[in-house]
Amino acid sequence: MALVTLIPRFVPAYIVDKVHFPNWVNRWLNAIPYAALGALIFPGILTVIPDKPHIGFFGALTAVVLSFFGLNVIIAVIGAILTVYVLTM
Incomplete structure (x- = not known):
């Protein structure tokens, strides 16, 4: 096998x-x-909070912008997480 x-x-x-x-x-x-x-x-972005897909979109947008400026992947992920956290408060 x-x-x-x-x-x-x-x-x-x-x-x-x-x-x-x-x-x-x-x-x-x-x-x-x-x-x-x-x-x-992409499906995960839209289902972060099922009744508010725009929050996942803003988190993804934050990650794209941070990546565009050449920042480390970890920084982009942390930025996206913080964006979603702040928007859900």
Whole structure:
């Protein structure tokens, strides 16, 4: 069982250096992690407080603005948490 799951995990690691994709494919593949994060995070933003989705939106907006200025991820997350906390008081 371990061998069956080990092969599909290690084969791409050896093949990826030998296969060269066009630039548009590389850009598309590089965008996948951002799309997956967006799909996972966005529903949580809208359901922070079920009857007040705008509070989650303002928290996310705070995180985006802080990230835009190049601050650390931890600072952006703490800023979003503080924004939601202050708006719920």
